[in-house]
Amino acid sequence: MTAGSRPILEVDGLGMRFGGLVAVDGLAFSAQRGQITALIGPNGAGKTTVFNCVTGFYRPTSGRITVQHDDGRSFALQSMPGHRICHQAKVARTFQNIRLFAGMSLLENLLVAQHNKLMRASLFTVGGLIGLPGFAAAERAAVEIAKHWLERVGLVDRADDAAGDLPYGDQRRLEIARAMCTGPALLCLDEPAAGLNPRESRELNQLLLSMRGENGLSILLIEHDMGVVMEISDHIVVLDYGKKIAEGTPAQIRNDPAVIAAYLGVEDEETAIAVTTGARP
Amino acid sequence: MEYFVQQLINGLTLGSIYGLIAIGYTMVYGIIGMINFAHGDVFMVGSFIGLLLFLMIGLTAATPLVVIILALIGVLIVAMALTAVWGWTIERLAYRPLRGSFRLAPLITAIGMSIVLTNLVQIAQGARVKNLPPDIKDRLAGGFTVLRGADGFDAVVSYRQLVIVGVTVTLMAFFTWLITSTSLGRAQRACEQDRTMAALTGVDVDRTISITFVIGAALAAVAGVMFLVYYGAIDFYIGFVAGIKAFTAAVLGGIGSLPGAMLGGLLIGLIEVFWAGYVGSEYKDVAAFSILALVLIFRPEGLLGRPEIEKV
Incomplete structure (x- = not known):
């Protein structure tokens, strides 16, 4: 099997316990290269916990999380510190509750995401002090990348405003842009459509579909909005009580009895109907 | 008028020294939300390093002024570098292992670190006041008259x-x-706002915090050497009062704000000098701290600080 055809992310036997509570139990799934993989499940199913393990936020109690790059290098995420996961394993993420650097400008938010590249180019600031030409060029290139992503998310006019002053939907898109500025191979989005109105949600779909596969980008997604999940996912993994209960294409998931039962078993009947019909809840 | 101008000049000089120390407090507070009470003693260590360097160079009364100024620059650079190593080591030994511990833990080690530094220098250098060789002091003592007074006071x-x-x-x-x-x-600003998120965007948070301590210590060393050149005499205990004053300056200006620290330093220096000049030097510290108390009552975030907004 060549490196290119192996999944970008392989999770194997992942377990996470908080004291007596088992949040994730023996979970195994993989995310294919260049695809959008969605992680869905009722509230409290352990989706965000999985994300936190993948991005180094939590150290899993057991199991392996492996990222495999195009060039064949692989990284065992369960034992890497957070900043290395971002900068070496090239995994970036966004949060369910927005965590921008609210006091910094949009442009600066995107430049912080390119910190490592710039620090190397400036020989850890020393080069920048003595005005090495390479430093100025790297800084310009970083600003170009930042501008590119501001254009992609439609915020280029507000580049110098403080990130905290943006309306909610724009902050969500800025978070995605910031994650992209770290140059990720795998982008993990935790409920990117939460709180968006239908038009913003459609724009988000377009953005994600256009990003998928670009420079080999793969996306792992947690989402409650079934309209988004069913429309853009290539592959869906369903969790309930920390365990995988189903996986497959949107069509397969829609008709899976275990999934329907899991969603109908909880109080939120509308979501269950949404899963089965693919409509927005 | 001449008297006022003279006090203004003296106040600005003293305030500059306080401001340089205050930056170290404010930067560290900004990034890890901790008051580094050992910072005043880092200033004292920087001052001693400067003194030892001056003694090693061994300037005499015959040394030309240019050489003295070059020596001063050299001493500044070396003292900054060596004190920065102290700052880095303190952070590595006393604060980093406690990161993620409860809030008071690093505060207590900071006080411990302060005592360690004071006593270390006391043992190594003795408890007596140390003087800068008079040659250097005298050579730098000259100056310009900015305002000539009618009654002979310039x-x-x-x-x-x-x-x-x-x-x-x-x-x-x-x-x-x-x-x-x-x-x-x-x-640094990203770490200040959200350390976890900064790490997730690829910033090495531990290294950034170390660099903050290094910068703070280097600036404290500059303040230490300046203090040495200005007063010509230091002892192992100068870090305490100067540290408290600089901390006051940082709070006055708005802790976490860099321009605030500088402004606070200048204000504390001016208040102190003017109080000593016009009212009497006995209560100059009381004056400085009273202003602090007033600011804390009416503007708790400091003069240039941002008010904390709790988001729900």
Whole structure:
């Protein structure tokens, strides 16, 4: 099997316990290269916990999380510190509750995401002090990348405003842009459509579909909005009580009895109907 | 009028020294939310390193002024470098292992670290007051008359005061540039706002915090050498009072704010000097701290600080 055809992310036997509570139990799934993989499940199913393990936020109690790059290098995420996961394993993420650097400008938010590249180019600031030409060029290139992503998310006019002053939907898109500025191979989005109105949600779909596969980008997604999940996912993994209960294409998931039962078993009947019909809840 | 101008000059000089120390407090507070009570003693260590370097160079009364100024620059650079190593070591030994511990833990180790440094220098250098060789002091003592008084009192700016204010302004400009326009500064501000998120965007948070301590210690060393040149005499205990004053300056200006620290330092220096000049030197510290109490009552976030907004 060549490196290119192996999944970008392989999770194997992942377990996470908080004291007596088992949040994730023996979970195994993989995310294919260049695809959008969605992680869905009722509230409290352990989706965000999985994300936190993948991005180094939590150290899993057991199991392996492996990222495999195009060039064949692989990284065992369960034992890497957070900043290395971002900068070496090239995994970036966004949060369910927005965590921008609210006091910094949009442009600066995107430049912080390119910190490592710039620090190397400036020989850890020393080069920048003595005005090495390479430093100025790297800084310009970083600003170009930042501008590119501001254009992609439609915020280029507000580049110098403080990130905290943006309306909610724009902050969500800025978070995605910031994650992209770290140059990720795998982008993990935790409920990117939460709180968006239908038009913003459609724009988000377009953005994600256009990003998928670009420079080999793969996306792992947690989402409650079934309209988004069913429309853009290539592959869906369903969790309930920390365990995988189903996986497959949107069509397969829609008709899976275990999934329907899991969603109908909880109080939120509308979501269950949404899963089965693919409509927005 | 001459008297007023003279006090103004003296106040600005003293305030510059406080401001340089205050930056160390404010930067560390900004990034890890901790008051580094050992910072005043780092200033004292920097001052002693400066003194030892001056003694090693061994300047005499015959040394030309140019050489003395070059020596001063050399001493500043070496003292900054060595004190920075102290700052880095303190953070590594006393604070980093406690990161993620409860809030008071690093505060207590900071106080412990302060006692360690004070006693270390006391044992190593003795408890007596140490003097800068009079040759150096006298050579830098000359100055310009800025305002000639009718009654024979002239307002004078000494070379030492010019050096102190000049170095402070240069360093302030440089560090303001560093914080606002370099990648390192952006990383520092990002860590200030959300350390976890900064790590997830690829910033090495531990290293950024270390660099903050290194910068703070280097600036404290500059303040230490300036203090040495200005007063000509130091002992192992100067870090305590200067540290408390600089901390007051940082709070007065708005802790976490770089321009605030500088402004606070200048204000504390001016208040102290004017109080001593017009009211009497007995209660000058009381005056400085009373102003602090008033600011805390009416503007708790400090003069240039941002009010904390709790988001729901």
